[in-house]
Amino acid sequence: MRVIFHIDFDYFFAQCEEIRNQTLKTKPVCVCIFSDRGGDSGAIATANYIARKYGVKSGMPIKFAKARLREIPESAFLPADFPYYSEISQKAMEIMKSYADVFEYVGRDEAYLDVTKRSEGSFAIATHLAQQLKNQIRAELKMTCTVGISTNKLVSKIASGFRKPDGLTVVEPEKTESFLAQLNVGDIPGIGKVTGEKFAELNIKTISDLARLDVFTLNKMFGKKIASYMYNAARGIDDDPVAERAPAVQYSRIITLKQDSKDLAFLSDALDEICADLHETILKHRKMFKSVGIQFVQSDLSNKTKSRMLKNPTSSLDELKKTAVILLQEALADQDQNVRRLGVRISELSDITGQRSIENFF
Known part of the structure; x- marks a missing residue:
């Protein structure tokens, strides 16, 4: 067993800030991801329990959180320090x-x-x-x-x-059975808002309610894979072992632009900054990459991605920038919307085992 x-x-995150500044322990604390657009543009990453009592939660726009805490002037809204x-x-x-x-x-x-x-x-x-x-x-x-x-x-x-x-x-x-029976069905990891609403329509509120459904009914509702997970979860069955986590298979960075745009020069400048940040990360971890991808979120919040496999692994910043710009040009060729968020991803990672050439490191 x-x-x-x-x-x-x-x-x-908020606890980390309280370590750094003990006076925060008695105040509402919100750790924020501020966007490059200035002001209160951005979202809450984490709020401490004092702030949560006022309805502040992760993912909430900063301006909404400030409205909830407007009567508490000592509330702290701090930029995330990852x-x-x-x-x-x-x-x-x-x-x-x-x-x-x-x-x-x-x-x-x-x-x-x-x-x-x-x-x-x-x-x-x-x-x-x-x-x-x-x-x-x-x-x-x-x-x-x-x-x-x-x-x-x-x-x-x-x-x-x-x-x-x-x-x-x-x-x-x-x-196990009596512990799970008392809990809401939404306490099962992976059951989100949409699935919860489906269950609510069937008056399935607790895990014990879910446990009364047979696997065939769940199959019809969600398909075999999800049905199997829910059926087992409701009974506390899980054979997944604790295992050492595999090394990172990719690194990525994404930013919110100061303004929506599809101007190549403006977007290329942003790409340069993202690539430089990623390059620092791979050198720190002594990694090379063989795949480069870009991602952007358009003004209507839809996503678009493009990627390319290189001939050989490299850790060259110039190669990273050049490939990212080429992918951006290709993506913009049939682009009719402005770009709101822009990101770069590198994958197919391998260890740097020796200095193959000077340019690999610059």
Whole structure:
């Protein structure tokens, strides 16, 4: 029997800001992704729990969030500082790794740990380990996290969302069914707004309601693959193992332009900045790329992509810029709308094993 932790940091970006400035702990804090258009253009990345009490949530336009908090002048709206958040995340992940038999990184604020051997398969020992882990993170990083414990990744993830912030929920095997039965069907990962509305039409509100549907009915509603997932999820069945995360298979950057445009010169200048940023990343990670792609979001918010495979792997900034501009020219040839957001993606990555030529690095 496996023993699996799912660890989720509470309002991670905003917590990082509270570490840096302790006076923020008593105030609404919103970490923002400001666009290049100035003013309040952009969206909320994370809000702390004080801000959430006023209805502020991730993805909300900044101007709407400010309207919700207009009566609280001390509210903080801070620009996201991702390098700093990554630094804090790395320290947290190192602490978590020290408790795991197998560690699976999911994101800056989230990870799975298989602790089956370390806990000797005992949920009592696992609970003690989880509390030790939480205490160490609090002592060393001044942060809180929530932990869910069960026999698999799915139930542990659901459990970590059950009691937030700073929670610890243990779901022993014999209690899985009763634990899930009480929860809303939307608590199952992957069930979003549209699927939830479908279930609501059928008066399916809880996971126990979902568990009463047979797999054939679900097949008709969603198709075989999704139906199988929902059928198993409603019963707490998940055989997906905790596994070391594979290296990144691509790097990408996308920006919101200062103005919508389809002018090649204007867009090329933006591409240069994006490519330079990506180039720093691949040199830092000692990677070469063989595929280059561009993506843009048009004024009507539709997406368009183009990509090209190079003859040989390279880490040349000139090659990256040249290929991206060619792809942009090709994409604009049949373009009748302005571009709102522009991005570049590099993939087919390989390690730099030696300095093949001087231009590979410039």
